[in-house]
Amino acid sequence: MPRYAQIVMGPAGSGKSTYCATMIQHFESLNRSVQVVNLDPAAEHFDYPVMADIRELIQVEDVMEDQSLRFGPNGGLVFCMEYFANNFDWLEEALGHVEDDYILFDCPGQIELYTHLPVMRQLVEQLQQWEFRVCGVFLVDSQFMVESFKFISGVMAALSAMVSLEIPQINIMTKMDLLSPKAKKEIEKYLDPDMYSMMEDNSDTIRSKKFKKLTEAICELIDDYSLVRFMPFDRSDEEGINIVLQHIDFTIQYGEDLEVKEPKETNEDSGDTNYDEFFQGQVES
Numbered sequence: 001m002p003r004y005a006q007i008v009m010g011p012a013g014s015g016k017s018t019y020c021a022t023m024i025q026h027f028e029s030l031n032r033s034v035q036v037v038n039l040d041p042a043a044e045h046f047d048y049p050v051m052a053d054i055r056e057l058i059q060v061e062d063v064m065e066d067q068s069l070r071f072g073p074n075g076g077l078v079f080c081m082e083y084f085a086n087n088f089d090w091l092e093e094a095l096g097h098v099e100d101d102y103i104l105f106d107c108p109g110q111i112e113l114y115t116h117l118p119v120m121r122q123l124v125e126q127l128q129q130w131e132f133r134v135c136g137v138f139l140v141d142s143q144f145m146v147e148s149f150k151f152i153s154g155v156m157a158a159l160s161a162m163v164s165l166e167i168p169q170i171n172i173m174t175k176m177d178l179l180s181p182k183a184k185k186e187i188e189k190y191l192d193p194d195m196y197s198m199m200e201d202n203s204d205t206i207r208s209k210k211f212k213k214l215t216e217a218i219c220e221l222i223d224d225y226s227l228v229r230f231m232p233f234d235r236s237d238e239e240g241i242n243i244v245l246q247h248i249d250f251t252i253q254y255g256e257d258l259e260v261k262e263p264k265e266t267n268e269d270s271g272d273t274n275y276d277e278f279f280q281g282q283v284e285s
Helices: 016-029 060-065 073-085 088-095 119-129 148-165 181-191 195-205 209-224 238-252
Strands: 003-009 035-038 102-106 132-141 169-174 230-232
Touching: 003 016, 003 119, 003 238, 016 102, 016 132, 016 169, 016 238, 035 088, 060 073, 073 088, 073 119, 088 119, 119 132, 119 148, 132 148, 132 238, 148 169, 148 209, 169 181, 169 238, 181 230, 195 209, 230 238
Parallel strands: 003 102, 003 132, 035 102, 132 169, 169 230
Antiparallel strands: none
């Protein structure tokens, strides 16, 4: 029997721990089993129980207090994650060998872990060796994404994680419940963006011709190949949470021994958004 894993990623403050806590509550409402593993050695507290905590292996505070190392917060975290990568046997023992496991890995927010450092890729490869089907879940704060150039920055961060890890990835805009009605309406265009229109709307704000040309090339690449799409995540919207989970389950083929189901589409007559279109093009096996 396969095992299942979500690698919950995203910048600091994007809502990774809140996402995990919300998913635990949703799994409970569905009478499904799920566990969370904390992989942030700098975490302070959780709103959910964890089956394994990397701080039992190593903590950032201990590394920073070591006079022989003299690391700051970022250097200390990188050291902790590299130490973790050399001690995967600790994780294997913590996970056990229960079939049909469904694990959420709550990861640190330092973006370098998903760009030029090999730690997270090593983790993914190790999980796959342990017969886990792995899906990346990349979170960005919707409050950060309401401006075009900030949106492009968020897209590039998500894309860098996709390229680095080479696993199916669902990209999510979190904290939708914190947006004002006006901001919610504004952000709809970023869920399934027209990158060409976005560039035209902001062409007057770019003074440098070289920067404008580079930005246009990035937008064309993203738009032509449908590389990144986002799904909205409102922790108060049970139906929306279920749609996100359905897409993730479909990606890793959770319960494939049962009848395989396509992700649910909302009723267009009810005025709800059809999120299925956001899924197209962003998941490749």
